[in-house]
Amino acid sequence: MQSQGGSECLLPEHEDILMKKILQTHAPEEHQVDSASLLDLTERIFLNFAVSSVRKDCRSKEDAKIVNAVKELGITVHHMSCEMLQHISTDRPPKATTCVLLESLERHRWSTKLTIVLAALASSYGNYWLIARFCLTNPLALSLAAMKGQLRNSLKTTTILNYRLKALRYLLEKMVSVAKCVMAFEILPTNYVSQDYEALAMMKNQVHIASYWVIRSSVECASQITSTIASGVESNLQAKVTPQVWELWSLAKKISYIYEVLRNNFDAFSQQIEKKVHLRLVNLFAGVHDNNQDVLYTLFAQKDDFPLRDSCSQEKVGVNVLSNKVVMLFISSLNIYPEKLLLVVQQSEKKIHNRPEEEYEIVWIPAMFSAQEVERRVYDQVVDILPWYSITEPSNLSSSVMKFIKEVWHFQGDSMMVALDHGGNVSSLDAFDMVAIWGSKAYPFTTSKERELWEEQRWTMELLLDSIDPLFSYWMEERRIICLYGTNDLGWARELSKKMKALSEAGVPVELIYVGSNMQEQTSSTLTRIMEEKLSRYLSHVNIRIFWLRLQSMRSSRQRLGYASESDDSITQEIDSLLSSDTRSSGWLLVGEGASGEVLKLWGNQVLESLSNLHAWGQKIRRLGFLGALLKSLGTSATEPCDYSVVTPFSESSINGESSVCKKCKSIMEKHIMYQCGTC
Incomplete structure (x- = not known):
């Protein structure tokens, strides 16, 4: 795999030494937090104030994820915000503050470090703009503006301040893009490219460089926001602001270049991994297994250790909860007929009681999911009514998995059910009909069981x-x-x-x-x-x-x-x-x-x-x-x-009087009792 060059020029020689020192303090813990929701909230704050009117985002289920992330990271975010303010008040060099922040965040992985620092920056950025936007109409906002020095005359935007805000917003956008790319790289199943040591080492080095510059740029942005607050009472405004604008544009250009290099290498890794995942799936389903964990891990858990949502507890769980069970994969598009969904729900709820050896679980796989806002809303509505396991984040499903489902299992948009036995082997590609007709009576959902049920069936x-x-x-x-x-x-x-x-x-x-x-x-x-x-x-x-x-x-x-x-x-x-x-x-x-x-x-x-x-x-x-x-x-x-x-x-x-119709002449058949000796 060819890696993109140019990363060696992103850090001068003395800063390369600094990076080695920082890496020595990078000791992430095994337990990792779900920082994706916090990063989404941070981006929302940046975007809300990058347009002329505030977008009215309604509360949704994602708020619960954000609350959980803030519970776990909120204190750390506040601490990082204080460190950045201390840099401004003590005139500490940005490089020194960056080192302090990185040392404080040593137990987190790189994407979480970036998320925490950007969230701290968003807090300052959002507070400033909320006061700026409402101080002319809201007495409380006016009082806070006075407390912070944001008096009315200082909020009259000048041309030079507009230039600074434009540069700041562009830089914020690029920093969020880098953080997302780092986060996406960290959840890649890099074990599929472990033999390409040089390329993998280069990619990780680029992640370290990108993280350093995003955090250092965040320190500069925090300083600029504080400077903007104070700019209204300074006499020589243009002389002080012009160099700061150029500094922001310079950082934006650097971050933009870092992002392009990082993105190109990430795309190359993704393509390589997807090819190997597809081959892995083909080989897995061609063999016979005693345990379903390898199969389920390859299908769901390559990018997330807890890829499933438990409908009962509402918690994220790993594929281990499905160990040694028959697993029914209910694959559908998001525009599934509600009646079809309800049919499967009704039939699957008729589980055989007191027979643990016949236990099975259903996992919903929403195919063709693009993570757009409308699709996310539909997904949230459907997943709420399902009494099964479902994919927590459908966009995390490997494209190779979806390709395999479409090409090998012939999914064409209509609902289908694939039955996997206790070992993860496919026992039926058409189990939907069995569930729709008989429900749990069709366990273990094999073709032979389906034929057996029909052989016993009459038109009743x-x-x-x-x-x-x-x-x-x-x-x-x-x-x-x-x-x-x-x-x-x-x-x-x-x-x-x-x-x-x-x-x-x-x-x-x-x-x-x-x-x-x-x-x-x-x-x-x-x-x-x-x-x-x-x-x-x-x-x-x-x-x-x-x-x-x-x-x-x-x-x-x-x-x-x-x-x-x-x-x-x-x-x-x-x-x-x-x-x-x-x-x-x-x-x-x-x-x-x-x-x-x-x-x-x-x-x-x-x-x-x-x-x-x-x-x-x-x-x-x-x-x-x-x-x-x-x-x-x-x-x-x-x-x-x-x-x-x-x-x-x-x-x-x-013996209860029920009648049978002759298949030949369609008359009611007479009943006779026949006795047969059971001895040999």
């Missing part, structure tokens, strides 16, 4: 509703007749409602529930009218969307597993039929008894005609059950004997 109300509402689960346990319907034809819905009410009045325990259609906009207006006219029970707007999202996941899952290619795949046929039902002009009705009974589907006028003939087939309900009687009224029994049969294992449903 339990599959369709899946406890989407606790009341529905109660009705299914009571073996009530559940009727789900969808339509955008209000006339048809009114007729259906009238006939179902007559059925209920006749003593049939039937519940009619509107579940909308796959056309969300049309469903919304129809649902409103059904609610207003009290035509039936209904799912809420959100639950309607969840109902259809689950159906889409069912189709996706079965297609991926190859069921859709089978000619007798009745479940996929039923799912496809419902998902395309929005093309029909009238409506449809699904009828099922209890949780595990088979479901009958009727269309349009067929529904109304059958219910109109209740007097003809209603007396058969007691003998055949509602579903059987309805099937008989439709004439679905085969004209010729049907020889279809199926043997199912014993279950409670085999």
Whole structure:
């Protein structure tokens, strides 16, 4: 790797000796503070007063981070501010003050040293400008201005003072840029370039030089701010200010050059590291591991020892909290549908109790995150409602990680879930469908488990509703007749409602529930009218969307597993039929008894005609059950004997009266009991 030259001219020979002396006192402690929030606050102070009007920054969650940083560093910041003031009052040379500051900050890493000194400078800078801005309108500000010597006549900005302020603001901007670059370098996983000793040593040397000059420039800025306060009462203003302006511009030019050299080398290091991180990920996921820590560290913790946010404690935690657990990586863009998010939240909350061996955790990875203010606001809103782990600072995710997710895992913007087993090995790239359909029942979220669940599954109300509402689960346990319907034809819905009410009045325990259609906009207006006219029970707007999202996941899952290619795949046929039902002009009705009974589907006028003939087939309900009687009224029994049969294992449903529909002729199947000897 080629490093940028020129760093040797940044310090004269005698100052190079001084730097070696300073490095001897650099002994950072293992515990490091989160100074990024404090640096953001410092930059905000500098920027607020660099424009003609104060930007009204609303309070946000970042304030909590700032409070924590100030708690830990506030006293040190105040101490540095006092040291800089002492330099001004005693006329101590800037170099000597810089050494004092660095010695006082020896236990901090370089980025934290810079943050503390710049925060101390921002405190003085901000105090001065708050008084200057409001002293003409606020009595308290006027009194403070008098206390500091900032009388009204001294605050009338002259041309030469404007030059000084312009130079000062430019210098402050460049110093913050250097501090950010140093901070970014310190969180780079430099172990990936450890073999390039010369380049790494050069980069670290440039960090030391940059830090020295930022701190020394801060001392000069503090002096200039004090000078500005006193300038209004001095007679020979221009003679004193002109050299100070040139000094500021000279420092700004030096800091700007340091920043360019530092930035170029940082970019080169970043590119080298990103290539090696991508290769590392490819190799990791190509192998088999007994522990997931290497995988999770490479994904999340290269730039931060505590990259995750615990939703319960709101604390930053390391990847070690996920050790020996199945980990579900929920990857999505920030503009994810709220219903899709809620579906995963609801399903994942149904964890299997008292089975610690089946413990798993979900980690949210917000992809395509650019750290812009709007995106940060959206991220804060979403992360608040998630009961999972999430990435604390999405912008810290390596670009190679995002590249790997897009190119190898084929993330294209829609939500996806990648399941990692206890060792960090990928057990499924499409676990979202499993979670959406079965929740924790799909543990450990492998393709074999997904197929096993489908092999046991029938087309039932339990599959369709899946406890989407606790009341529905109660009705299914009571073996009530559940009727789900969808339509955008209000006339048809009114007729259906009238006939179902007559059925209920006749003593049939039937519940009619509107579940909308796959056309969300049309469903919304129809649902409103059904609610207003009290035509039936209904799912809420959100639950309607969840109902259809689950159906889409069912189709996706079965297609991926190859069921859709089978000619007798009745479940996929039923799912496809419902998902395309929005093309029909009238409506449809699904009828099922209890949780595990088979479901009958009727269309349009067929529904109304059958219910109109209740007097003809209603007396058969007691003998055949509602579903059987309805099937008989439709004439679905085969004209010729049907020889279809199926043997199912014993279950409670085999004796509680729940019925099954013949896959061949669609009639209600008769039940027989078979006894088989279990001895060899």
